[in-house]
Amino acid sequence: MAQSTFDIEALLREALSPIEPPERLGSRVESTLRNLSEAAADELESWELGAMRDPRNWVRPAVAVAVGGAAGTGLAVLRWRQASKARARARGSVLDKAVDDVAVAVRRGVERLQDR
Template identity: 55%
Template structure:
């Protein structure tokens, strides 16, 4: 009976082993999020206030704002996460690392909003 559990544990260990994602995944994800953010910005820029009197016209701008906000936030998190090791090596402690991370989030957010 113990042999069965040993095999079972080995099978679980192999099945749950970490898998490295493809190298191009982060680049594809970043480009997709950037494209979604830019499309949402374009949609909101073409929005006309005069058409907003009718509630039926609210769907596109609300959807564009939601998609743009979500894609922008994900893009900020992705970029900040990619630079984590560099910030961690420069940080003198956990509080310094947290401050550096917050500054990185603010900088990335500013970059996206300035587009």
């Protein structure tokens, strides 16, 4: 009986490696959440206040409020994360520029000292 040896650590590393989501996933999620919140708003607009007197008619508006609230919250969180990533990238580029400016200033100072 042939014994095969497995490198458990390598197998786990391969199995648990991060997977990049598809490029269009963010835009698809955003459009789906936007469509859900718009559909919920349309559903709520179509209801008349007179029909709300009967408790049996409360289910659809309650579901519309829940779906619209969840979709709106998800959309807000998604946009907040996109904005925070953009701010982090901008901060990183500002830091990179500052480091480059400092490096240039140090080089000039060293060159001046060498010229003396």
